[in-house]
Amino acid sequence: MEKRGFVYIVASGKNGTIYIGSTSNLPQRIWQHRNFVADGFTKEHKCHILVWFEVHDTIEGARLRERRMKEWKRGWKLSEIEGENPDWEDLYPQIVNG
Incomplete structure (x- = not known):
């Protein structure tokens, strides 16, 4: 069974x-952003507030949507x-407490 995916x-x-x-794994990944676990863009720019997410049937579908959205204008x-x-x-x- 394939894992579902999330774009956020x-x-x-x-x-x-x-x-x-x-x-x-959306809860885990957002926890990492909130706690600045990994060095990179989100840590440098203090991006830690989850403001939007979307559920996909597969991680591949989520990754495709992410790549497309990154091309969008702000x-x-x-x-x-x-x-x-x-x-x-x-x-x-909301995602942690259901």
Whole structure:
């Protein structure tokens, strides 16, 4: 059985720096961003607030969507976030607590 996948956007704050990623374990990956476990873009720019995510049937589907979204203009990405989460609330408690 293939793992499902997730595409997600973390931000430094409302209208701040954003990062798009994909993973097969969303709670674990967001925990890593929140705790600045790995060096890189999200640690350097303090992107740790989960503001948007999308579930896919496969990790491959999620990775394809991630690559496509990374090509989008910033305005399109902001529209995607605000369409689902207009106040840029942190969604991490929602995915951890169900």
